[in-house]
Amino acid sequence: MDAPKPLGKLIAVGGNEDKGTYANPRRRKKYYLNFFELGILKRVVLESGKTDPRIEVVTTASMIPEEVGAIYVSSFGMLNCLNVGVLDIRVPADTDQPDHLQRLAQADIIMFSGGDQSRLKEMFGGTRFLKLLTERYQQEPHFVIAGTSAGAMAMSQIMIRGGSVPEALLKGAVKMGTGLALIQNVVIDSHFVKRGRFGRLIEAVGLHPKLIGIGLGEDTGVLIRDGNLIETIGSNLVIIVDGHNIRHNNTPAAAKGTALSIENMTMHVLAKGNVYDIRERKFFVDKRTHDEAVGTSATVLPTPAVS
Numbered sequence: 001m002d003a004p005k006p007l008g009k010l011i012a013v014g015g016n017e018d019k020g021t022y023a024n025p026r027r028r029k030k031y032y033l034n035f036f037e038l039g040i041l042k043r044v045v046l047e048s049g050k051t052d053p054r055i056e057v058v059t060t061a062s063m064i065p066e067e068v069g070a071i072y073v074s075s076f077g078m079l080n081c082l083n084v085g086v087l088d089i090r091v092p093a094d095t096d097q098p099d100h101l102q103r104l105a106q107a108d109i110i111m112f113s114g115g116d117q118s119r120l121k122e123m124f125g126g127t128r129f130l131k132l133l134t135e136r137y138q139q140e141p142h143f144v145i146a147g148t149s150a151g152a153m154a155m156s157q158i159m160i161r162g163g164s165v166p167e168a169l170l171k172g173a174v175k176m177g178t179g180l181a182l183i184q185n186v187v188i189d190s191h192f193v194k195r196g197r198f199g200r201l202i203e204a205v206g207l208h209p210k211l212i213g214i215g216l217g218e219d220t221g222v223l224i225r226d227g228n229l230i231e232t233i234g235s236n237l238v239i240i241v242d243g244h245n246i247r248h249n250n251t252p253a254a255a256k257g258t259a260l261s262i263e264n265m266t267m268h269v270l271a272k273g274n275v276y277d278i279r280e281r282k283f284f285v286d287k288r289t290h291d292e293a294v295g296t297s298a299t300v301l302p303t304p305a306v307s
Contacts (some may be wrong), residue, residue, distance in 0.1 A: 010147075043233050049142045058112045060117050065086075087100055158176065158181045161203075174199075187201070220234035227278075231287060242267070272287050280294070
């Protein structure tokens with residue numbers, strides 16, 4: 001029996017800059033939020049169905065949480081969203097504080113910042129916070145969980161922890177781990193096109209060929225409804241890697257550092273408005289085309305009118 005479809009929405013964003021993952025913490029880059037100008041944050045707000053939703057920004061992944069939190073508060077403020085808080089959770093003991101759980105319970109949108117995705121698993125794995133977050137996502141139709149860069153990558157059950165781009169398509173170039181398991185049937189990579197991360201997503205799917213690989217370009221995101229239907233938002237590209245039809249595949253058995261050999265991996269390139277159905281593993285030009293193809297019984301809830 002299939003698991004029930006989650007009623008909430010995931011919005012995974014490819015990111016723009018590192019947002020705090022600098023090799024030298026003293027080195028400060030200016031933090032830009034370019035995807036605000038391209039409407040992604042506006043779409044995050046719209047999907048909640050409210051003009052001034054309660055938003056909580058989780059800065060746990062970042063090494064510069066104060067700066068990151070202030071930027072998000074300011075950016076949401078430009079959308080006339082003034083009910084914005086920052087959950088600055090830095091140590092595991094803080095995760096399940098009653099105040100944090102109460103704020104999570106009252107939020108319409110949870111936004112995970114970028115940084116180090118492994119920190120999100122380390123901080124939230126097995127916590128009451130994650131249990132409540134998952135329950136709300138599963139049960140509440142207009143609850144939105146958004147994440148950029150690391151915050152997007154940590155949404156999946158199988159997660160890319162990191163990996164070397166120069167060694168792409170050599171066994172071991174990608175480092176795998178477990179994420180927050182909000183969605184089970186995908187693996188997500190960010191900063192995808194600009195940083196040339198094709199190789200590590202291909203290796204990730206080669207290791208787990210029943211997962212759909214989602215490579216998020218910068219200034220680009222995907223809205224995932226029903227835990228299944230992907231809609232591309234933003235200005236750049238989303239790459240889908242499907243390993244279900246792979247025949248020859250030496251990825252699991254290859255020795256570390258040796259070349260990968262994979263036959264018949266499928267790739268799709270999605271631009272703004274294109275749709276991909278994870279369960280059916282099919283590309284559609286837009287959501288209307290998808291809905292016409294699958295019939296009204298599979299049509300997801302429409303975006304609510306803003307009130």
